[in-house]
Amino acid sequence: xxxQKRSHHRxxxxxxxxxxxxxxxxxxxxxxxxxxxxxxxxxxxxxxxLRRDPSFAGLKHxxxxxxxxxxxASLWHTLYFTCMSVIFHMTIGMVFALMLxxxxxxxxxxxxxxxxxxxxxxxxxxxxxxxxxxxxxPNGVVNSVLMQIGVIGSxxxxxxxxxxxxxxxxxxxxxxxxxLFMVSLLAGLQGIPKDFYxxxxxxxxxxxxxxxxxxxxxxxxxxxxxxxxxFIWTMQVFPLIWITTGGGPIYSTExxxxxxxxxxxxxxxxxxxxxxAVVILLISLGLTLFYIRYQKAR
Amino acid sequence: MRKRHxxxxxxxxxALHVALAAGLFFAAFxxxxxxxxxxxxxxxxxALPPTVLPKAFTLEAYAAILGDPVKLRxxxxxxxxxxxxxVLTVLIALLAAxxxxxxNFRGKGSLNTLIISTQTIPPITLLIPFFGLVVSxxxxxxxxxxxxxxxxxxxxxxxxxxxxxLNTLPRDLDEAVAVDGGSSWTALWRxxxxxxxxxxVATSVYTFLLCWNEFLFALTLTKSTSMxxxxxxxxxxxxxxxxxxxxxxxxxxxxxxPLLLIYLIAQRFxxxxxxxxxxx
Numbered sequence: 341x342x343x344q345k346r347s348h349h350r351x352x353x354x355x356x357x358x359x360x361x362x363x364x365x366x367x368x369x370x371x372x373x374x375x376x377x378x379x380x381x382x383x384x385x386x387x388x389x390l391r392r393d394p395s396f397a398g399l400k401h402x403x404x405x406x407x408x409x410x411x412x413a414s415l416w417h418t419l420y421f422t423c424m425s426v427i428f429h430m431t432i433g434m435v436f437a438l439m440l441x442x443x444x445x446x447x448x449x450x451x452x453x454x455x456x457x458x459x460x461x462x463x464x465x466x467x468x469x470x471x472x473x474x475x476x477x478p479n480g481v482v483n484s485v486l487m488q489i490g491v492i493g494s495x496x497x498x499x500x501x502x503x504x505x506x507x508x509x510x511x512x513x514x515x516x517x518x519x520l521f522m523v524s525l526l527a528g529l530q531g532i533p534k535d536f537y538x539x540x541x542x543x544x545x546x547x548x549x550x551x552x553x554x555x556x557x558x559x560x561x562x563x564x565x566x567x568x569x570x571f572i573w574t575m576q577v578f579p580l581i582w583i584t585t586g587g588g589p590i591y592s593t594e595x596x597x598x599x600x601x602x603x604x605x606x607x608x609x610x611x612x613x614x615x616x617a618v619v620i621l622l623i624s625l626g627l628t629l630f631y632i633r634y635q636k637a638r
Numbered sequence: 639m640r641k642r643h644x645x646x647x648x649x650x651x652x653a654l655h656v657a658l659a660a661g662l663f664f665a666a667f668x669x670x671x672x673x674x675x676x677x678x679x680x681x682x683x684x685a686l687p688p689t690v691l692p693k694a695f696t697l698e699a700y701a702a703i704l705g706d707p708v709k710l711r712x713x714x715x716x717x718x719x720x721x722x723x724x725v726l727t728v729l730i731a732l733l734a735a736x737x738x739x740x741x742n743f744r745g746k747g748s749l750n751t752l753i754i755s756t757q758t759i760p761p762i763t764l765l766i767p768f769f770g771l772v773v774s775x776x777x778x779x780x781x782x783x784x785x786x787x788x789x790x791x792x793x794x795x796x797x798x799x800x801x802x803x804l805n806t807l808p809r810d811l812d813e814a815v816a817v818d819g820g821s822s823w824t825a826l827w828r829x830x831x832x833x834x835x836x837x838x839v840a841t842s843v844y845t846f847l848l849c850w851n852e853f854l855f856a857l858t859l860t861k862s863t864s865m866x867x868x869x870x871x872x873x874x875x876x877x878x879x880x881x882x883x884x885x886x887x888x889x890x891x892x893x894x895x896p897l898l899l900i901y902l903i904a905q906r907f908x909x910x911x912x913x914x915x916x917x918x
Contacts, residue, residue, distance in 0.1 A: 356822050357746075361738070365749070367789060367793060368753070376763065389769065445655070459666055459669055460665060462897045466869040467893060474683075475668055515664070597760070610766055632754060
């Protein structure tokens with residue numbers, strides 16, 4: 341009797357975790373994994389979604405994309421936008437974190453500044469886009485100040501001239517994204533044992549030596565994992581670019597996400613858009629594998 | 639300990655404070671500009687030279703937004719969708735997190751990896767199949783479409799965040815329930831949930847934030863003005879009256895209010911969610 345009861349209990353313990361996980365797994369399976377398979381399927385069909393019985397297209401849509409100069413331009417813009425964003429997010433985040441962590445400022449000021457430095461992170465991409473459009477309007481405050489101090493001679497159309505648009509959206513994205521690094525690095529800095537620095541002081545180390553030989557190596561795991569996540573997420577940015585420039589002028593800020601969106605919902609070429617979406621998925625998955633491997637190795 | 643009063647040392651302290659001020663300007667000026675523009679008249683926004691403080695302080699932009707039922711509907715939609723997704727996400731994630739945190743089972747490692755990797759799936763990749771599904775099930779332009787799709791993106795974060803929190807709670811608590819003959823289900827609701835409130839709040843805050851900010855799916859899966867959320871509303875406002883900058887700024891301020899309030903009231907919960915992706 342008791343043995344039976346115990347084995348019943350054991351069976352319940354064995355099944356329970358799957359029951360607890362089942363709602364999540366059903367949702368992730370049906371609404372994430374299945375759509376991923378579906379989109380791969382679409383990319384091999386003619387008139388996917390639009391027709392009930394689409395015919396098999398082979399690699400046609402992939403060829404179309406790889407022969408499209410706009411695709412390659414988008415890839416290049418995505419790469420520029422992402423690399424610059426990650427590099428500056430990291431640099432600004434690091435500088436702010438180090439400044440806030442200094443024992444030269446008083447604790448109240450530090451707390452106030454910490455709250456204020458995080459501010460850009462609190463705003464939705466759409467709002468960030470609108471704010472920067474107002475700031476960078478040809479008649480806006482940035483042009484007016486820059487002209488007054490003589491940096492520029494005439495009004496610059498930051499978002500609507502092909503020479504500056506990509507830099508302008510990248511700058512707006514840099515502004516919006518550094519707080520993630522700052523907060524993570526600040527937490528990391530507080531976790532570095534104080535004796536490391538005391539030992540370095542006894543050896544007569546200079547401030548920059550402590551930075552290079554203690555602080556940065558200690559923060560390396562955080563820097564690498566946040567950079568990878570930031571890279572993956574920045575690569576997928578859509579609303580900021582959609583609202584500021586819409587990919588223009590003349591494709592100068594077209595990135596993979598806006599390129600794919602336009603193929604799907606402006607040209608209604610959902611098959612070719614699917615092929616492009618699969619390419620983005622593959623790049624993301626490659627980076628994700630790298631990220632997971634790194635996390636496991638840690 | 640440290641020699642503090644050498645001239646060189648004082649210079650470094652002064653330089654640091656100058657740099658802090660510059661950093662503050664960089665971080666806060668755009669936000670200040672949004673706020674101050676929302677209290678200006680539309681003609682004053684482009685006055686030359688620009689006015690740092692509104693010369694003629696006015697609430698006309700706010701009155702225009704809050705007096706327009708179409709725009710109030712955007713806010714209702716955003717609150718409703720974000721609220722519904724938050725409740726569902728937290729419930730479902732709590733169960734999954736309990737399974738991950740309190741049981742050992744076959745496939746645990748791979749499932750955990752699966753959930754971590756779903757965080758990085760590009761939204762644009764899922765958009766096209768979602769569009770196909772939503773249209774074929776006849777839920778295009780409904781709350782259901784938005785709620786279901788948002789759930790997929792909030793769930794992985796919520797599970798990781800909740801699992802992390804449950805792992806910090808001592809196991810003896812729920813083991814005590816098991817010794818008394820209670821099931822794991824009883825232990826979850828009687829013991830775990832009451833002491834997990836901070837974790838639940840942090841997860842809710844982060845989920846709400848993700849939904850509130852969502853743009854791509856709201857843009858594509860809804861069509862009628864009465865179904866649009868705040869981010870889309872702001873974009874529509876830009877299309878309609880390209881020059882009503884004060885209204886756009888007022889709407890942006892109102893659209894940022896929930897996040898700002900949550901941040902100021904519950905900073906630690908907010909930061910817990912913000913770094914959630916990177917801790918695990």
